Amino acid sequence: MTIDAIVAGAGIWGCTVARRLAETGRQVLLLERRAAPGGNVRCETDPQTGIEVHSFGSHIFHTHIPEVWDFARRFADFNGYQHKVLANYKGKTYFLPLGLALINKFFGVELSPGEVAGFMADEARSRALFDAFFRGYTSKQWGKAPEDIDPSVIKRVPVRENWDTNYFNDTNQGIPLAGYNSMFDRMLDHSGITLRCNVEARLENGKFKAGGDELPQSVPVYWSGPIDALFGWKFGRLPWRTLRFEKEILPVRDFQGTAVVNYTEAEVPYTRIHEFKHYHPEDKKTMEAPATVVMREYPAEWKPGDEQYYPVENAESRALAEAYKVEAAKYEGLTAGGRLGEYKYYDMDKSIEAALKATANAKGGV
């Protein structure tokens, strides 16, 4: 078989790259370490209840980037689900993000939009709010006090002065009606893509290999595995957070009335509970069935062998990632991308955007 490009890692970045290259007439070999494509967006259908379980934690597709939305919709019809996140603090439930619903309930007031800024200018109030909803959750999530994590992380959560309880600011949101796995299957359903699963791609003595086989060395390589692993961790290991999940099938129709509830106190050992049936409100069969699948999420420090979930971005880890990027630049035809390849806290849409950019010059046949 002629191979015009190699893509290592069939997560959302790798699948997007593979599809784009295939559409320009290239024959792409896509290598995946796991048994199936999809990266951490991969889902499984629970055999007992028929509910789509997000095996690596909740993934909600949301974007304001028109090219990304257009690209994703070629492979999935979305159900229009709009994500809300509730926060449970000391047994009471609030609507995130920080906005009128949360502030008014927490302080027992009835502010109007114009009154929020003045009310929250009081330092004791803003501290109380931060301590209730961010300090405990963040210390569980990152194993550090909020002051010691990169400020960009907490800035992900919007702050509003209105009653909008949508968790994301993006107008385009949803879950694929036929499930995420089907979106990946459709993306990879192209005569120019050959997917090989259960195979570890690596660089050995300057040569790219897949399992025991040497790969053609003269073709472009798109790498979305861990960038430090690609170079044998020669400058040291990049730090990650990992997650452990406890899944349970409960004999109730509806456990918590929504898809995600965050538990923001440090004393509760998990950060959130996912209840997956709520991602498919259109699926009346699972919605009305007297059974539900819930999953508790426990963050933990990553050690080799664990799944990598969140890059722990700080000045030191960024410098380390940069050293690997400089190393990668020495290889002609090598592009590293995606969460693992770029060491970046990517949302799905940003990963697609980056993959579209990485392949933007690959127009036309080879």
Ligand code: UDP
């Ligand atoms: N966060 C928090 N309390 C919450 C939700 C989020 O302290 O109830 C902080 C926490 O540090 C988290 C960050 O905000 O890591 C980003 O939250 P997001 O919901 O974007 O996290 P993700 O869904 O990507 O894990």
